[in-house]
Amino acid sequence: MASQSAPDPVDAWLPLPRLLAYGLQHVLAMYAGAVAVPLIVAGALGLSREELVSLIGADLFTCGLATLVQTVGFPGFGVRLPVIQGCTFAAVGPMILIGKTGGLPSVYGAVIAAGALTLLVAPYFARLLRFFPPVVTGSIITLIGISLLPVAVRWAGGGDPSSPDFGAPAALGLAFTTFALVLLYKRVLTGFWQSVAVLLGLVSGTVISAALGMFDLAGVREGRFIAVTTPFAFGLPHFDPGAVASMALVMLVVMVESTGDFVALGELTGRPLTPEALARGLRADGLSTMLGGVLNAFPYTAYAQNVGLVALSRVRSRWVVAAAGVILVVLGLLPKLSALVAAIPAPVLGGAGLLMFGQVAASGLRTLSRVDFDSERGRMNGLIVAATLAVGLIPLGAPNFWRSLPPWLQVILQSGITAGSVTGILLHAMFARGSDGSKDAAHADPGSP
Incomplete structure (x- = not known):
């Protein structure tokens, strides 16, 4: 009797307790980044504390909806991979x-229009996928990881490099204790418990921080119990052409990063x-960004x-991220x-983030290990990796x-991932002449021009 093929792990449905545990692990990993954008924007625009709380709530709510669109999907929308969505930092400056010239209605008008444009151009942009062979994708994945490491380093030092307490022994000790605990859990645990090593490390680090008096629950005590996001809470959107053009450029960057x-x-x-x-x-990015403009949130990306x-x-399983x-x-x-999650000290997040x-x-280096670097064409691959990075x-420097x-x-250019991606794509188009740059391709046609 023929054995049945194993189910695709991306589509695997797990028991509910595991789904929630894995999903919570994803939420804790992305939470600091998700709330940073409304904090920065509200501070720069001089919004009140009540307006800031409203922005954070709207952002988290829309992050969840955007994540469900990507992971569960519906006809024409959603990549259906374990992708968690959050507001992009590329949009903060614009x-x-x-907002300083036209207020939040102009911001949200630009966000809605740019999201609609993304939705329309997505099928055409997707044709560029052939320009992402292993030599380019491996370089980009490596670049993504290296670009994120300074974020973890800042968290590990306490969060704010300008603070006189940044890098204090207590913060560093807490960060590297969490770091060591995650490694320990990955080494000694098995099965389900090994796969939630990051969650266990975050919980353990938070418990240690509470014992050291570094776990502040003031925000939990002050927060409201329920807050409902109201569409267009800051007024009806205003569509300024210059603002729309600026945000459309941001969404071009978002499309490259999401890819x-x-x-x-x-x-x-x-x-x-x-x-x-x-x-x-x-398309899901575009739809979620439009939704962000309606719900007083922001542009969204993976x-x-x-x-x-x-990794x-x-x-x-994509259903794990759907649970998130x-x-x-x-x-x-x-x-x-949400205030309870936000109370996790930055050094704890930094230790796990490293x-x-x-x-x-x-993972990027593992992809690059499949790339031919030895032949004459392979030496061009080395240049592509070098220039991309x-x-x-x-x-960063x-x-x-x-x-x-x-x-x-x-x-x-300020988005290193975007600048590096464009560099890798252009150089591969110039140098590779139709090869995907992999060792297999090099061996299959060693005499091709």
């Missing part, structure tokens, strides 16, 4: 500039990305930090719960490097 994250997840889950799946994923969690936990989406919706409606983001870089890492360029160009 939103602040738009890199989708490709990375396709590699990690064993479900290679197809042009059709990419088009559905980018969160790379959760790619690292998929570290090896749990590939449900948790985010609940957190958006229950401010006290491993998660390092794992993303390691070099250009992509410029913003010198954040103000591009500040003298026009603002529209800064939006592209």
